[in-house]
Every structure is written in C-alpha cells, then in structure tokens.
Amino acid sequence: xxxxxxxxxxxxxxxxxxxxxxxxxxxxxxxxxxxxxxxxxxxxxxxxxxxxxxxxxxxxxxxxxxxxxxxxxxxxxxxxxxxxxxxxxxxxxxxxxxxxxxxxxxxxxxxxxxxxxxxxxxxxxxxxxxxxxxxxxxxxxxxxxxxxxxxxxxxxxxxxxxxxxxxxxxxxxxxxxxxxxxxxxxxxxxxxxxxxxxxxxxxxxxxxxxxxxxxxxxxxxxxxxxxxxxxxxxxxxxxxxxxxxxxxxxxxxxxxxxxxxxxxxxxxxxxxxxxxxxxxxxxxxxxxxxxxxxxxx
Amino acid sequence: xxxxxxxxxxxxxxxxxxxxxxxxxxxxxxxxxxxxxxxxxxxxxxxxxxxxxxxxxxxxxxxxxxxxxxxxxxxxxxxxxxxxxxxxxxxxxxxxxxxxxxxxxxxxxxxxxxxxxxxxxxxxxxxxxxxxxxxxxxxxxxxxxxxxxxxxxxxxxxxxxxxxxxxxxxxxxxxxxxxxxxxxxxxxxxxxxxxxxxxxxxxxxxxxxxxxxxxxxxxxxxxxxxxxxxxxxxxxxxxxxxxxxxxxxxxxxxxxxxxxxxxxxxxxxxxxxxxxxxxxxxxxxxxxxxxxxxxxxxxxxxxxxxxxxxxxxxxxxxxxxxxxxxxxxxxxxxxxxxxxxxxxxxxxxxxxxxxxxxxxxxxxxxxxxxxxxxxxxxxxxxxxxxxxxxxxxxxxxxxxxxxxxxxxxxxxxxxxxxxxxxxxxxxxxxxxxxxxxxxxxxxxxxxxxxxxxxxxxxxxxxxxxxxxxxxxxxxxxxxxxxxxxxxxxxxxxxxxxxxxxxxxxxxxxxxxxxxxxxxxxxxxxxxxxxxxxxxxxxxxxxxxxxxxxxxxxxxxxxxxxxxxxxxxxxxxxxxxxxxxxxxxx
Numbered sequence: 117x118x119x120x121x122x123x124x125x126x127x128x129x130x131x132x133x134x135x136x137x138x139x140x141x142x143x144x145x146x147x148x149x150x151x152x153x154x155x156x157x158x159x160x161x162x163x164x165x166x167x168x169x170x171x172x173x174x175x176x177x178x179x180x181x182x183x184x185x186x187x188x189x190x191x192x193x194x195x196x197x198x199x200x201x202x203x204x205x206x207x208x209x210x211x212x213x214x215x216x217x218x219x220x221x222x223x224x225x226x227x228x229x230x231x232x233x234x235x236x237x238x239x240x241x242x243x244x245x246x247x248x249x250x251x252x253x254x255x256x257x258x259x260x261x262x263x264x265x266x267x268x269x270x271x272x273x274x275x276x277x278x279x280x281x282x283x284x285x286x287x288x289x290x291x292x293x294x295x296x297x298x299x300x301x302x303x304x305x306x307x308x309x310x311x312x313x314x315x316x317x318x319x320x321x322x323x324x325x326x327x328x329x330x331x332x333x334x335x336x337x338x339x340x341x342x343x344x345x346x347x348x349x350x351x352x353x354x355x356x357x358x359x360x361x362x363x364x365x366x367x368x369x370x371x372x373x374x375x376x377x378x379x380x381x382x383x384x385x386x387x388x389x390x391x392x393x394x395x396x397x398x399x400x401x402x403x404x405x406x407x408x409x410x411x412x413x
Numbered sequence: 414x415x416x417x418x419x420x421x422x423x424x425x426x427x428x429x430x431x432x433x434x435x436x437x438x439x440x441x442x443x444x445x446x447x448x449x450x451x452x453x454x455x456x457x458x459x460x461x462x463x464x465x466x467x468x469x470x471x472x473x474x475x476x477x478x479x480x481x482x483x484x485x486x487x488x489x490x491x492x493x494x495x496x497x498x499x500x501x502x503x504x505x506x507x508x509x510x511x512x513x514x515x516x517x518x519x520x521x522x523x524x525x526x527x528x529x530x531x532x533x534x535x536x537x538x539x540x541x542x543x544x545x546x547x548x549x550x551x552x553x554x555x556x557x558x559x560x561x562x563x564x565x566x567x568x569x570x571x572x573x574x575x576x577x578x579x580x581x582x583x584x585x586x587x588x589x590x591x592x593x594x595x596x597x598x599x600x601x602x603x604x605x606x607x608x609x610x611x612x613x614x615x616x617x618x619x620x621x622x623x624x625x626x627x628x629x630x631x632x633x634x635x636x637x638x639x640x641x642x643x644x645x646x647x648x649x650x651x652x653x654x655x656x657x658x659x660x661x662x663x664x665x666x667x668x669x670x671x672x673x674x675x676x677x678x679x680x681x682x683x684x685x686x687x688x689x690x691x692x693x694x695x696x697x698x699x700x701x702x703x704x705x706x707x708x709x710x711x712x713x714x715x716x717x718x719x720x721x722x723x724x725x726x727x728x729x730x731x732x733x734x735x736x737x738x739x740x741x742x743x744x745x746x747x748x749x750x751x752x753x754x755x756x757x758x759x760x761x762x763x764x765x766x767x768x769x770x771x772x773x774x775x776x777x778x779x780x781x782x783x784x785x786x787x788x789x790x791x792x793x794x795x796x797x798x799x800x801x802x803x804x805x806x807x808x809x810x811x812x813x814x815x816x817x818x819x820x821x822x823x824x825x826x827x828x829x830x831x832x833x834x835x836x837x838x839x840x841x842x843x844x845x846x847x848x849x850x851x852x853x854x855x856x857x858x859x860x861x862x863x864x865x866x867x868x869x870x871x872x873x874x875x876x877x878x879x880x881x882x883x884x885x886x887x888x889x890x891x892x893x894x895x896x897x898x899x900x901x902x903x904x905x906x907x908x909x910x911x912x913x914x915x916x917x918x919x920x921x922x923x924x925x926x927x928x929x930x931x932x933x934x935x936x937x938x939x940x941x942x943x944x945x946x947x948x949x950x951x952x953x954x955x956x957x958x959x960x961x962x963x964x965x966x967x968x969x970x971x972x973x974x975x976x977x978x979x980x981x982x983x984x985x986x987x988x989x990x991x992x993x994x995x996x997x998x
Binding site for chain 2: 148151152154155158159166169174175188191192195196199202203207209210213214217218219220222225226227228229230234238245246249252255260261276277296297299300301302308340341342343347349353354356359361376378380381382383384385386387388389390391
C-alpha cells in the first residue's frame with residue numbers, strides 16, 4: 117500500500133462532493149463523552165450481574181439422581197466457565213473500545229485488517245469449539261448410546277393428550293398386544309390392551325411412574341396422538357414421545373424421592389397441565405407397589 | 414458485469430397517478446418502503462401479542478376487557494404464542510431487513526436504476542401483504558387461531574379440530590398464508606440475485622460491494638433454497654389435512670378415543686423439512702443485520718471494515734453451513750442419537766464464522782473515532798447482544814446439555830437475544846442510518862438515543878432472567894405456571910420479566926412518535942449527512958425515481974475508504990475517480 121492518494125474534488129463529481137461536505141455543526145451530537153461512559157457502564161453492569169448470578173448459582177436445577185446426570189452437570193459447568201470467560205473478555209473489550217476510541221477529535225487509525233490476527237482468533241475458536249464438542253459427546257454417549265442392560269426393568273410410557281400412562285409387563289415379563297380400536301379412556305382401557313391376548317392379562321397400568329432405587333430401568337416411550345415429551349429435570353433426561361415410534365430411554369436412579377414429570381413439547385390446550393410423578397422407592401416398596409397394583413387391576 | 418440497459422431512460426420519470434406511483438408501483442424504493450411499513454405494522458401487532466402473553470403468565474386470572482369470555486383460556490394463550498412467533502419470524506424479521514431495506518438500497522448501493530425484475534418484485538410485496546391478511550384472519554375464524562406454535566408440528570397440526578381448538582380452519586389458514594408467503598419470498602429472492610449479479614454499475618467488482626449487499630445477496634440465495642422446501646412441506650401438510658394423505662401421520666393415531674384413518678407417515682419428516690427451512694431462516698433474519706452493522710460500525714468509527722474479505726467469506730460460510738445444522742433442533746426428537754454428534758459438530762462449526770465476524774467488528778471500532786449517532790449505538794448494541802446470544806448457543810449445540818435445556822425458557826432466551834433482539838437492533842440501526850436517504854429528513858437524535866438506552870437495557874432485563882427460568886427447568890409455551898409445583902417459586906422472576914417487557918414495549922412508542930414526527934418536522938437531510946462512502950449517498954435524499962438522475966455512476970474503489978492517509982477528507986466516495994496516484998516517497 118505504498119500509494120498515497122491525491123484527489124481532485126470539484127471536477128468530475130463536483131456537484132456531489134460539494135454537497136458531501138461534512139456537516140460540521142453536529143459535534144455535539146457525536147463527540148460527547150456521555151454516551152461512551154453510559155454504554156461502557158451498562159456493559160459493565162451486565163457483565164457483573166451475569167457473572168455473579170451464574171456463578172453464585174442462585175438459580176439451578178436440583179441435584180441429579182443419576183451418574184450420567186452428574187457427568188452432564190460437569191459438562192455444563194465446563195461450558196459455563198469457557199463461555200463465561202469469553203463473555204466477560206469480549207463484552208469488556210467492547211466497553212473499552214467504546215470508551216477509549218470515542219470521538220475526541222483524533223484521527224482514526226487507518227487499517228484494513230490483519231491476517232495474522234484473523235488466523236489466530238479463528239484457530240483458537242476452532243480448538244475451543246472442537247474440545248467442547250468432543251467432551252460433550254462423551255456425556256451424550258453415556259446417557260443415550262449405552263446398550264440396554266439385560267436385567268433392566270422395562271416400563272412402557274404412553275402419552276396422550278394430556279396424560280401419562282405407565283405400563284408394567286406383570287409377572288410374565290411380557291407386554292400384551294395393543295389394539296388402537298380398543299382404546300377407550302371411558303371404559304378404563306386408555307392404552308387399548310387387546311382383551312384377547314393372554315400376555316396382557318397381568319399388565320399393570322398406572323398414572324405415575326414408580327421405580328426401585330439403584331436398579332437399571334428402560335423406558336419405552338410412545339405416543340397415542342400428537343408429539344409429547346417426557347422430562348424429569350432430576351434425571352437430566354428429556355425425550356420426545358412420537359406417535360409411530362417406540363423410543364428407549366435408560367436410567368438408574370440413585371436416590372429415592374418423588375420427582376415431577378412434565379411435558380415440554382407443545383401438545384394442545386392442556387399442555388401446561390400435563391404432568392405426572394416419578395417415584396423412586398426402595399426395593400421393598402417397589403415389590404409392594406407391584407402387588408397392590410396387580411390386585412387392583 | 415452488464416452496462417445499465419438503455420431502457421433506464423424510461424424509468425427516469427415516475428409514473429403519473431397516485432395508484433401507479435405509490436401503491437401498485439414497480440419502483441424498488443416504493444416496494445422497499447411498503448415492505449418496511451408492513452413490517453412496522455406487523456411488529457406492533459407482534460409486540461402487543463407478546464405483552465398479552467407476558468401479562469397472562471403473571472396474572473392468569475385477570476380480566477382482559479376486549480377478550481371474549483374475559484379471562485384468557487389456554488387455547489387463546491397458545492394462539493398468541495403461535496401468532497406472535499409466526500408474525501415476528503415471517504412478517505418482521507424476514508421482511509424488514511431483507512425485503513424492506515434490501516429492496517430500497519440494493520440497487521442504490523450497486524449503482525443500478527431499478528431491480529432486475531420490477532414486476533416480480535412488486536408481486537412479491539403484494540403476495541406478502543395477502544399472506545399477512547390471511548394470517549391475521551386466522552384469529553377471527555371459528556375456533557380461533559392455531560395453537561400448534563410457529564413450528565406447527567404434526568400430528569397436532571395435521572389432524573384438524575379434533576386435536577384442539579384453532580386446529581380447524583385457523584390452522585388451514587395459517588398453512589395457506591405461509592404458502593403464499595413462500596411464493597412471494599421466492600419471487601423477491603430471484604429478483605435480488607439477478608440484480609446483484611447483473612446490474613452492478615461499471616467498476617462495482619464483487620470485492621467492492623458494500624457488506625450490506627453481500628449479506629442481501631447471500632440471504633436471497635438462502636431464501637430461494639429454504640422457502641422452496643417450506644412451501645413443499647406446507648403443501649404436504651395441507652394434503653394431510655384435507656386430502657386424506659398421510660405424509661406426517663403414522664398408523665394407529667387415536668385422538669379422543671377415535672382411531673384416525675391414516676397410516677404410513679412420519680411426524681419426524683415434517684420436523685426435518687421444517688428445520689431445513691427453519692435454521693437457514695435464522696440466518697435470513699440475522700445476515701442482513703450483520704451487513705448493516707458492519708457498514709454502520711465502519712462508517713461511524715471512520716475506519717475501513719476490519720478484514721473485508723474475511724467478512725465476505727464468513728458471510729458465505731454462514732450461508733452454506735446454515736443448511737447443515739437443522740438437526741440441532743431435533744436432538745431429543747427421536748431421531749438417531751448418533752446423528753446428534755454430526756449436527757453438534759456442524760453447529761459448533763457455524764459458530765466459527767460468527768466468532769470471526771465478532772472479532773472483526775471489534776477490530777473495526779478499535780482505534781477508530783467513534784461517533785455515537787443513534788444508528789451507531791444500535792450497531793454496538795447488536796454486537797453485545799450477538800455475543801451474548803451466540804455464547805448461550807454453545808450450550809444448546811451440545812446434545813447432552815440440550816437434553817436439559819431443550820424447550821425450556823433457556824431456548825426462548827437464547828433465540829430471542831440472538832435472533833429477535835440482535836436482528837431488531839440491526840433493523841433499528843438501518844432505520845436511523847438510512848431514514849434521511851429514504852425520506853429526506855433526519856430522525857430526531859435525542860428521541861433516538863432515549864429509545865436506544867431503554868431498549869438496550871430492556872432487552873437484557875427481559876431475556877437474561879429467562880436463562881434462569883430455563884436452567885430451573887421451566888418449559889416454554891406454558892399457558893400457566895401453576896400446574897407444576899417446581900415452577901411456583903419462579904413467580905418473582907416472571908414478574909420482573911413482565912414489567913421489563915412492558916417498559917421496553919412502551920419505549921417503542923418513542924420510536925413510532927419520532928418516526929412520524931420526523932417525517933414532517935425533521936431537519937432536512939443533505940445528500941450525505943453521515944459522510945459515507947457508498948453510492949446511495951451520492952444522489953439526492955430521497956433519490957429520484959431512477960436513482961441517479963439518468964446517469965450511471967462509475968465505481969473506482971472499495972466501499973469502506975475511511976481515514977485513508979493522504980486523502981483530504983476522512984472518507985472517499987466509491988464513485989470518486991483517482992486523479993493521480995503517486996508512489997509515496
């Protein structure tokens with residue numbers, strides 16, 4: 117760029133350049149320090165508030181009740197630190213630039229860019245993102261790609277507008293056949309259990325999900341009508357229920373308690389009222405639950 | 414690069430008669446203003462809908478005077494959710510930055526007298542207007558507006574009124590409106606692409622284009638590819654509803670104990686088609702804003718855009734990668750968990766050009782001479798919001814973390830900050846920047862600044878707390894927070910958000926007042942009030958019907974020649990010929 121420019125104003129485009137002449141009376145609208153100070157201050161407040169409220173954990177989900185859930189929290193924290201640092205640095209850089217380079221009558225430093233800088237920040241961004249992606253990948257694999265445990269308790273979850281139904285296979289360990297024609301909430305057969313299939317005779321259908329603590333559970337998630345969702349924040353698990361699909365979801369809850377199951381997929385006018393409970397109970401309590409339910413069916 | 418067609422003489426005079434001149438006009442500037450006004454009406458309606466929602470979330474039992482029945486029902490709330498999202502995404506974020514400002518300034522910035530296909534372009538606007546009227550009419554039909562959200566997932570959206578109120582005629586009208594909108598957008602996109610390729614003034618090489626033109630051009634390509642897919646998907650959904658087909662409905666669907674006569678379809682197919690449109694749509698909304706912000710930051714820092722070429726490549730990279738990441742909306746939808754890896758990696762990949770842009774924006778203002786016009790304030794606000802919203806996306810890009818944040822208020826916070834707020838800040842920046850050129854008068858800067866400060870603080874006050882709601886597990890699209898026990902302690906947060914929303918909403922009245930007041934009483938604008946470099950500032954404010962008064966500008970240099978050493982002024986217009994270039998000693 118060893119060329120300096122000489123321009124003749126007023127020949128070719130004379131009319132234009134004459135009217136292009138700067139409107140010099142606008143100094144007050146532009147040069148004041150007030151907007152620079154106010155802007156920088158707002159950004160500092162934003163950074164301080166965000167840094168405090170995210171790091172103080174004033175708002176957070178309750179502790180996870182599964183091992184992959186704890187790993188997920190770990191990945192969340194890692195991502196929070198990485199993005200938090202970038203957030204603070206970039207926002208403060210913006211505030212500094214706004215304050216430091218406000219119009220004080222100086223001349224702007226002419227620069228068209230800097231290839232070295234572009235290469236450095238692009239490479240750093242790529243490395244950070246790839247590391248995050250691969251670490252996150254492990255957590256996802258742990259909770260969603262593990263092969264089904266042989267001794268897992270299998271429970272079928274059926275969603276419909278705006279209820280959850282949970283079906284246990286009963287003593288024979290087999291789910292009975294389902295016939296959509298026989299679905300009738302009014303006659304007490306909300307799932308459409310086929311009366312002619314003996315395997316279905318001992319099936320247990322319950323409005324809440326009860327599982328024993330420290331035992332692997334495999335849910336088989338289905339939907340009868342529209343897309344619903346199964347979300348328990350303590351399990352750190354969320355899965356859509358899609359008509360036409362049976363989607364497996366595994367977990368082993370390691371703490372007893374009663375946790376809310378909510379629907380997060382817009383499913384109709386009762387969406388915000390669609391919920392159930394997950395009861396994680398001791399082994400003995402689970403046996404008792406099965407007995408009671410079997411007697412009641 | 415073609416020379417301006419000789420027929421350009423014929424457009425140098427505006428057609429006589431008010432109808433041909435201001436209503437059914439083929440002039441790109443009239444079409445641009447029409448789009449802008451349509452977006453203004455749409456955004457006003459969209460804001461009112463969102464305020465009603467925020468009101469209901471906090472005071473669910475309150476009596477609302479003009480509502481039938483007095484107290485808002487869940488289906489009325491969900492109709493608001495659907496229409497707010499649809500109106501904002503389609504009729505505001507797609508129309509204002511691209512079709513509004515793009516129509517007005519693309520030909521001006523490349524030195525063309527008109528768009529390549531002026532009649533298609535006019536048709537594009539009128540189609541969009543018809544779509545808008547049909548969309549609003551969906552509120553008024555029996556059953557009310559559709560309740561399936563702007564994403565309209567089947568089977569909820571495919572089964573008719575049996576699946577919910579609003580899912581009858583309301584949903585059908587929604588689909589028809591979207592289909593008309595798609596066709597109209599395709600016409601506009603074709604016009605934009607042909608104009609950019611074919612009608613640049615002599616000397617306007619690709620690497621001399623303003624970054625605004627680059628972003629309108631890439632956005633037009635995205636519109637062409639994305640909206641054609643949505644159009645096809647919409648037609649399939651309509652067939653499922655009315656012709657008995659089963660593209661999106663599997664066998665054995667039972668609603669209200671009634672077995673539906675469908676089989677063989679897949680609800681996930683719609684999600685794939687929809688998000689194949691829906692994710693590029695995010696970039697359709699934000700790319701023009703990025704272009705405007707690059708342009709305005711350079712102008713009011715009195716510095717060239719830092720890394721112009723890199724910015725062009727980043728724009729193209731975002732456009733391309735935008736078509737490869739749709740699956741990150743579907744991590745927990747039931748698609749194969751293995752595909753989560755691929756979509757996660759690609760999603761983080763698209764963060765790279767976005768990060769590059771952010772760094773280049775900082776590079777542009779660093780060392781500059783920053784003039785705090787309202788346009789500049791909104792551009793700087795855009796950068797702050799873009800950083801915030803981009804970083805929260807790093808959580809959602811990871812399928813594992815998406816498992817707890819998906820469909821919660823965290824997502825609402827994320828996409829509102831990056832897609833809605835940042836894009837709106839881009840629109841405001843463009844409005845304050847170009848208003849003098851469009852209407853020949855300056856917007857009032859004092860009111861403009863007040864508008865900015867309240868909106869900037871308000872945007873963060875509304876959407877930052879929503880992250881916390883999401884982290885606690887509050888699902889979105891809930892008509893009330895009383896059905897789930899763990900949501901009750903979150904009421905104070907919701908109150909705060911609602912109050913912030915009403916204050917910020919009220920601040921927009923300042924803008925509306927400023928807009929109409931300045932149209933009549935604003936200070937008269939000169940040709941080039943901001944000391945800018947690009948071609949639109951070399952013609953009158955507002956420009957004559959053929960833009961440059963019968964002559965065709967010639968271009969001799971890049972778009973961002975600010976503070977060039979040795980130049981007598983701190984800006985050099987693109988059309989200024991170099992008289993003599995001597996080597997520096």
